[in-house]
Amino acid sequence: MTTHLELSDISAGYGEASVLHDIDLTIARGEIAAIVGANGAGKSTLLSTIAGLIKPTKGSIDFDGSAIAGRRPNELPEQGLVLVPEGGRLFPFMTVKENLELGAYSPKSRATIATRLKEVSEIFPLLRERYSQLAGRLSGGERQMCAIARALMSRPEMLMLDEPSVGLSPLMTGRVLETVAHLAREEGLTVLIVEQRVTEVLAIADQAHILDHGRIVRSGAASILQNDRQVQETYMGM
Ligand code: ATP
Secondary structure, three states, X not given: OOEEEEEEEEEEEEOOXXXXXXXXXXXXXXXXEEEEOOOOOOHHHHHHHHOOOOOOOEEEEEEOOEEOOOOOHHHHHHHXXXXXXXXXXXXXXXXXXXXXXXXXXOHHHHOOHHHHHHHHHHHOHHHHXXXXXXXXXXXXXXXXXHHHHHHHOOOOOEEEEEOOOXXXXXXXXXXXXXXXXXXXXXXXXXXXEEOOOHHHHHXXXXXXXXXXXXXXXXXXXXXHHOOOHHHHXXXXXX
């Protein structure tokens, strides 16, 4: 398996407040990696750091063999790395179609916008029916699907998802996670997912990493961590 994303000795935070400490993390191409941890452990900060929204104070980040730490966030989608932020952050007063088109903003992507729209509506047929509807009118589940679809418009190689289940029913969460699993298994997409619904996310993940107070304290196969008593008691409410 080839390495797709690699963090070495990454520390990052907000001004004086240091949040992440000495993070080493390796994600293989086509794998689903889950980050699990309590509120405030630094999960969103980790995704923001990889996405270039926060500059690390030390360490390196390699994506697809090239160093990306310190790159501007708008450069990363062109390289194939896209973040779906918590809540999706759609533009509520724009239509679904307009939101999707915004996902293909780079000159290279824009040329093939029609093809890409067709591709994502094959993955999310429901969105096609909602093309002319305002994004703000979508249900929580549809909104999350639309946010993922928008991220796919630039045909990324790796998708990072921050808490895709927030505000969703267990049924909708299941659908969203199934879609994510499908994208990894069928389309070869690499996925890094932060999720509070630990039981559900471990069921689709290959690898899982436990973040505690800004440090990765355990990493391993999701199937093993899923059956670990300590993980079950601390993170799965068992
Ligand atoms: P949650 O599940 O609650 O979102 P998390 O694991 O994603 O938690 P982060 O949001 O990364 O955790 O937050 C980690 C720490 O960084 C927390 O102590 C938080 O208060 C702090 N923090 C987050 N965002 C900022 C910010 N913009 N400025 C200063 N501190 C921040």
